[in-house]
Amino acid sequence: MKITKEEVLHVANLAHLHIDESSIEMFAGQIGTILEYIDTLNRVDTKGVPPTTHAISLTNAFREDREKEHLDRESALANAPEQEDGNFIVPKVIG
Amino acid sequence: MELYELSIQTAHKLLKQKKISSLELTRAVLERIQSVEPKVQAYITVAADAAMEQAEFADQAISRGNMTGLTGIPLAIKDLICTRGLRTTCASKILENFIPPYDATVIEKLKEAGAVIVGKANMDEFAMGSSTENSGIQLTRNPWDLKRIPGGSSGGSAAAVAAGMCLGALGSDTGGSIRQPASHCGVVGMKPTYGRVSRYGLVAFASSLDQIGPMAKDVTDCAVLMKTIAGYDEKDSTSVPLEVPDYTDFLKNGLKKITVGIPKEYHAAEGIDPEVAAAVKNAVGVIENLGAECVEVSLPHTKHCVAVYYVIAPSEAGSNLARYDGVRYGSRNKDTRNLIEMYRNTRARGFGMEVQRRIILGTYALSAGYYDAYYKKASQVRTLILEDFKKAFETCDVILSPVAPTPAFTIGEMIEDPLTMYLSDIFTISANLAGIPGISVPCGFSSDGLPIGLQIMGKHFNEETIFQTAYNFEQATDFHKKKPGL
Missing domain, CATH: 3.90.1300.10 (Amidase signature (AS) domain)
Incomplete structure (x- = not known):
């Protein structure tokens, strides 16, 4: 198999994604097939070819460091699953 | 009306x-x-x-x-x-x-x-x-x-x-x-x-x-x-x-001063439906009759576009979707009071299977030890795809191709087979990798009465020539006038 069940689990952990025991095998099979297909790229000679990360050549876009209108606190918090006193509430991190 | x-x-x-x-x-x-x-x-x-x-x-x-x-x-x-x-x-x-x-x-x-x-x-x-x-x-x-x-x-x-x-x-x-x-x-x-x-x-x-x-x-x-x-x-x-x-x-x-390129590789593309091929061939004929000059162009690396895309897109998606953690917006799984478990369960319940599959694939492609083999390699082949288009556009103004290899498939037909579904994007993906514009314009119907589109791709920031070609084709045909009988 191109990608093992352990690797799928490892990568899912890196991505903070819980996957059910029953789905691991399915993901390994499907992603394995996709990776085998992606391996056809090895037939392409890319020696000395620079990588492209953006199709349009861009340089850094600078702007003046000026204060502008921004979201008020209420709007920024409006979609929070849990909030209190102007803060996002998360489960306790330090015991 | x-x-x-x-x-x-x-x-x-x-x-x-x-x-x-x-x-x-x-x-x-x-x-x-x-x-x-x-x-x-x-x-x-x-x-x-x-x-x-x-x-x-x-x-x-x-x-x-x-x-x-x-x-x-x-x-x-x-x-x-x-x-x-x-x-x-x-x-x-x-x-x-x-x-x-x-x-x-x-x-x-x-x-x-x-x-x-x-x-x-x-x-x-x-x-x-x-x-x-x-x-x-x-x-x-x-x-x-x-x-x-x-x-x-x-x-x-x-x-x-x-x-x-x-x-x-x-x-x-x-x-x-x-x-x-x-x-x-x-x-x-x-x-x-x-x-x-x-x-x-x-x-x-x-x-x-x-x-x-x-x-x-x-x-x-x-x-x-x-x-x-x-x-x-x-x-x-x-x-x-x-x-x-x-x-x-x-x-x-008009189209008298327009040169259209026909990629020779697309004739031989696997899995192309004969009715789609015929509709596109007919469209090329219509555009030629309107006065455009047709030339053959070569895009030798486009056959790799699906493989390149399914490294680059999931890699970028894996990073972009990291923000959905149940803290600032979106749904949260509240079954646990442990932060990491909250993230993991929120994402598992919130994302569907295809999104999860792509997050795993993208995270794998970017993970230690695999970066050069996948992301770097794909980014290099992306350069070759971009260069193919640059070279082709030296001899033509727009490039014609099918949009999809087949008309619309039936619900459920491909859902269990992600790779086959991915391959249905073979004619469209290269424009995204190269950053060029493209349009789909109606160019025919299958024997089942399903619409077929013609793709017209153009040079960077040259949408006007695409619109011009598409408009002339549309005015010479009636495909856009037909409406579905709901």
Whole structure:
């Protein structure tokens, strides 16, 4: 198999994604097939070819460091699953 | 003719002459939605009351003589473009109740132009898919045949335009997500050049490939929408500070000075349906008869585009989707009081299978030890694909190809086989990798009566030549006049 069940689990952990025991095998099979297909790229000679990360050549876009209108606190918090006193509430991190 | 059947430019004329009002037009569209939406299910949210308010506002503007080509025109917006105060779900459970606190730049522009937003259109979750079957909310059906998919990921937008549930729409295109559903639903859809339209307020999928673009009933309407949404935006540092031409000015120029390129590799593409091949061949003949010169071009690396895309897009998606952690917005799984478990369960419950598959694939491709083999290799082949296009465009102005290898497939046919589904994007993905613009324009019907689209791709920031070619082809044919019998 191109990608093992352990690797799928490892990568899912890196991505903070819980996957059910029953789905691991399915993901390994499907992603394995996709990776085998992606391996056809090895037939392409890319020696000395620079990588492209953006199709349009861009340089850094600078702007003046000026204060502008921004979201008020209420709007920024409006979609929070849990909030209190102007803060996002998360489960306790330090015991 | 019913009001909902009007094109944007005809509705504009009637509004200007005060023969109809935006209230009447918007009401007609909302009634059409009520009557056919139960069959098609193109909309996640219909904003009827807000739309009627905007229509009233538009009528006031028109009575003051203050109008643009879009004032009072009812439009659908793909549900991954942020609309202030109007739920924007990305067709995902994780954003099911998300109400954006701001408008995307394209929405600001549409509102400034006086357009009426009737609702938010269904899509594949986070735009990942080619059939809209990956929506976490509902299944959209093709108005031409309700057993078939509308294409994707902008399937709701395409189906809404085809079924007369709006006069035009916005979609987004990362690997074909505007052009392929446009082709399957018999409408016109353009993916602009990367950097032509601001992505501010577009929920990110693969940031180096995503573009917002227009979908409409014909080429002129598509050009009118494009003119309104294009242009530099300081809020999107990848948008490009170039003047936006009035695309409608170019439509009536003939094709005598246009050279069209036909990629020789596409003749031999595997899995292409003979009826699609015949329709595209016929379209090339029509364009040649209109005076364009046809030359053969070569795009030898395009056969690798699907493999390149399925490294780059999932890698970027894996990073972009890290923000959905149940803290600042979106749904949260509250079964645990442990932070990491909260993240893991929130994401597992909130994301559908295709999104999870791509997060795993992208995270794998970027993980230690695999980066060079996958991401770097794919980025290098991307350079070769880009160079192919640069070379081809030395000898031609536009390139013609099919949009999709087959007409719309039936619901459920490909859902168990992700790779085959991915391969259906073979003709559209290369434009995203190269950042070039492309359009889908109706060019025929299969023996089952399903629409077939012709793809016209152009040089960077040369949308006008694409519109010009598409318009001349459209005016010489009748394919865009046929409507689905719902």
